[in-house]
Amino acid sequence: MKEGSSGYRVTGLQHLLNAHGAKLDVDGQFGAGTRTAVVNFQKSKGLDADGIVGPNTWQALITTVQSGSTGNAVKAAQSLLNAHGAKLTVDGDFGAGTRDATVAFQKAQDLDADGIVGPNTWKALVD
Known part of the structure; x- marks a missing residue:
């Protein structure tokens, strides 16, 4: 995913970025704000900060959740x-x-x- 993408995957991405400290409006649109949040997240994890959500960025974003989890x-x-x-x-x-x-x-x-x-x-x- 990258700037210009939209849909349910972007909605999930925005929630996950918020779980890692971003303060995005969750709208399913990968705009400039989401790109900035992705770049900041990538930098914080030592990833290639290209603003594109590929496999390495997804792997770093995911958090295991289960019964009793919140957020x-x-x-x-x-x-x-x-x-x-x-x-x-x-x-x-x-x-x-x-x-x-x-x-x-x-x-x-x-x-x-x-x-x-x-x-x-x-x-x-x-x-």
Whole structure:
């Protein structure tokens, strides 16, 4: 993803950037503000600060979330699950509904259906 991109992946990205300290309006549009947040995040992680979200940047952005987790990373997971057919309130609270949606998504993707949004589930959510 890069400047000019839009859609559910950008929404997830913006929530994840906010989880790492950015203060973006989550609008699903990869504009100048999102690019600046990506560059700042990349610099903070010692990555190539090109403003493009490739595999290395995604890997650094993802945070494992599960039952009891709260915050912007949960909002990212909820937004991405909704893009895949869930009907969750994006509230940043990983409760029973988010766990059930995660398990259903994992089963549909032939992943280990453990209800935890870890690296493999994140990858499936954004691919």
